[in-house]
Amino acid sequence: MTTTLSAGLSLKPDHYEQAHACSTDGLWFEVHPENYMVAGGPRLAWLETIRARHPISLHGVALSLVADAEPDIGHLHRLTELIKRFEPVLVSEHLAWSTWHGAYHPDLLPFPRTAQALTRIAANISRAQDILGRSIAIENPSHYLHIEGHEFGEIEFLTELARRTGCSLLLDVNNVHVSANNIGFDAQAYLAAFPAALVTEIHLAGHTQDPTYGAALLVDSHDAPVDAAVWALYERLIARIGRRPTLIERDGNLPAFDELLAERAHAHAALTVPVPALLAA
Numbered sequence: 001m002t003t004t005l006s007a008g009l010s011l012k013p014d015h016y017e018q019a020h021a022c023s024t025d026g027l028w029f030e031v032h033p034e035n036y037m038v039a040g041g042p043r044l045a046w047l048e049t050i051r052a053r054h055p056i057s058l059h060g061v062a063l064s065l066v067a068d069a070e071p072d073i074g075h076l077h078r079l080t081e082l083i084k085r086f087e088p089v090l091v092s093e094h095l096a097w098s099t100w101h102g103a104y105h106p107d108l109l110p111f112p113r114t115a116q117a118l119t120r121i122a123a124n125i126s127r128a129q130d131i132l133g134r135s136i137a138i139e140n141p142s143h144y145l146h147i148e149g150h151e152f153g154e155i156e157f158l159t160e161l162a163r164r165t166g167c168s169l170l171l172d173v174n175n176v177h178v179s180a181n182n183i184g185f186d187a188q189a190y191l192a193a194f195p196a197a198l199v200t201e202i203h204l205a206g207h208t209q210d211p212t213y214g215a216a217l218l219v220d221s222h223d224a225p226v227d228a229a230v231w232a233l234y235e236r237l238i239a240r241i242g243r244r245p246t247l248i249e250r251d252g253n254l255p256a257f258d259e260l261l262a263e264r265a266h267a268h269a270a271l272t273v274p275v276p277a278l279l280a281a
Contacts, residue, residue, distance in 0.1 A: 005055060005089060005245035007267035009260050010222075012250075016046045018257035020053060026268060028089065030057040030247050037078040047086065057090035057201070057247070058082065059170075062104075065124045065138075066097035066111050076131045083132060090201050090245065092137040092170045093128075095121075095158070110141060112149035113157045122164040129165065137200050138162075139170040142220040143179035155193055162198050169195070172203040173234045174226070174249075178218040187233055196241035204234055204267060205249035223252030226263055235270050243271045 006026025011019055019029060029050060036043055050056065060079065063071050083091065096108035111117055129135055138161060140154065152160070158169055171194060180187035206224030210217035226248065238244070246267045250260060 006271050007264045008055075008057065008245065008247045009264055010247065010249050010251065011047075011050065011056070012254055013043070013046070014254055015257045015260075016050065020046075020050050022054075022257075022261070024261065024264075027264070028055040028057060028245070030059050030090075030249075032061050033058040033079055033082050034060065034062050036082055037075075051086050055089045056086055057092070057245075058086075058088045059247075060091070060093040061108065062098060063093045063124075063128060064097045064099040065093055065128065066095060066109075066117070066121055067099045067124075068097075068101075068120070069099070071124055071128050072099070073131075076128060080132050083134070090137060091132065091134060092139060092201060094139050095141050095161075108141065110143065110147055112147055113152040113154065114149060115151055118152065118157060118160060118164075122161055125161060125165040125167050129167065135166050135168060137168045137170040139172050139203070140175055141179075142172075142175040143183050144217065144219075146183055155190070155195070159195050159198065162195075168200040169198040170201045170203060171199045171237070171244075172205070173237065174203065174205040174207055174230050175220055177227070177230050177233060178207050178220045181215075181218045188236065191233060191237050192240065194237075194241075199241060199244055202234070202237070202244045202246040203249055204230060204246060221252065222249050226266075231266065234267070238270050246271060 004026055005028050008028035008030055011029035011031050036047055038044060062075065065071060094108050097111060098105050098108060140158060161167060162169060176187050176190050204226045205222045206226055207218045208221040208224055209215050210219055248260060248263045248267060
């Protein structure tokens, strides 16, 4: 089994057989743990088979760490069991909320970055890590509109969360590109200021234009190839911070497995190019 992580792919049931058969060096796979929190069945069996050959990462979408309540204890215990069973190399979650007063909303929703929110979220991350028995990585969000009431810049907020909790950060470059386009900031400046020492994983994904507003509103849809602008941002980032495990996310309009491997090869090539060569490019 590969032990040194290079570039990885989202693992989908459509590609289980090709994923297991693939022997590409440095390849790893990421799954949403919520799809595997079951007592048995074919999904767990397939994941066991793939885990025997490739490292896996768990990327959560339902802990709702930004909500006005502690993370659901039952969810945390199920996630703990999954971690014990599959020993993932990375565990991550989103800086977002999806539950409110006991009701689940199937989306990753934003919030104002206030001192009160910082205290609450840090407590939720710490509680989750204590129960899981390991640190997790927190992903920077996508933004679609301006929210009033921020008391912290996003990088400042994420950095302080890491300082208070010991969590690391998952830097999603497509999220940065989409957000910069939608709410008007400099994506390159954002990435240049991001704390390199805290980054344990990078995500790359495709996006689409909103059907009404077009290029003025980009959607982090994960249903298209990685855009050329995102590749350029990624290569500059790697030149600055060094190599990090990098995932190609694809959740919709799934192409053939070989097409995803080709995108993965692009990221792998960037990770294996000597840094001076990247800086000169």
